[in-house]
Amino acid sequence: MLNPSAYSLTHLQWKDLLVSEGHSSHVLSFWLDGLYKNPELWARHVSQDLIQNLKAKFNFDLPTISKTQESEDGTVKFLVRFHDEMEVETVLIPFHKRFTVCLSTQVGCGMNCSFCYTGTQGLKRNLTAGEIVGQYLVAMNWLKAKNNLALNPSIVFMGQGEPLHNLTEVSQAIKVLNDTKLIGVGHRQMTLSTVGYLPGLKNLKDFPSINFALSLHSPFEEQRAKLIPVNERFPLSEVLPALDQIPLLKRQFITYEYLLIKDFNMSDEHVEGLHTLLGHRKAILNLIPFNPFPGSKWERPGIEEIESFKEKLVAKKLRVMVRTTKGDDILAACGQLKVNKFARNNGIY
């Protein structure tokens, strides 16, 4: 069996491990600087015995990048490959001079949403904490190699997979990513998007206090279930109260993501329904124009339809944003890089 990843431990866990083996905190800091910054430091400051001992216990390999696509707007999409040849997508999204890194949490996804390419693949396996952190590190290394230092990057858990269906590993990855002695991305710089996986939402007691987003997509249970089959098991009537339990700071909101689908979920009844659900909540409504993929049965609305829907929601005093679709020229929506590969392999392009 593969050893656990060296990128799955927090500073404190490394400390406990090294101290229990009789090493000083001085060695610990050189060890971690070597691990995260420059392994050459080990040769000068860490004994060969310790290096060999830890190399026998941990896997030090980062995942590799098997494909990179750069968009004209600066969005970069990586296909990241793990030790067992499984692959996920990791996306770097530029925002002014900063970057948001979109991380995957599973290979495929078991939630089977009808609008999502990942959902059509089924769940292959969960990613480990080290593999989730590894995606972040390879994306940052890629930027560094381009002499581009990402200042205060943000992280969104919005790649492939349902993060709350892999709660333990995602929680541990967040602890490592947040650890100021290792990587140091602030909790407020991280957002986890969930389809409303209730067993996860009800089990957030010890989960790091990052931002949360719900994939809402319709205010009506029956219609939402057509998009998100797990709504049958975990209906909005139970998911929304569970989200209400998440403690929020003064200027912190829950984001409700709303896919815009032509002739489906953009009527005046939907405006009313959204107002009823969100009007009294600390909510930001994030409108996301649907990104079609080969074989998808839904259509993306036109700009005028989007603007008109947004204006009606704003008139209801809801806080509304329209997500700018980044990386359109490289199909940077969820699952789309794999679509390219899939399509090529199947002779579609």
Ligand SMILES: C[S@@+](CC[C@H](N)C(=O)[O-])C[C@H]1O[C@@H](n2cnc3c(N)ncnc32)[C@H](O)[C@@H]1O
């Ligand atoms: C890929 S999911 C991953 C996080 C989590 N599983 C969820 O559903 O919230 C992240 C976001 O991408 C959205 N998404 C999936 N397929 C899409 C598509 N074809 N076009 C636009 N957004 C899509 C989802 O609705 C969700 O809001």
Ligand code: SF4
């Ligand atoms: S939208 Fe999220 S939950 Fe649904 S299939 Fe895609 S990744 Fe899974």
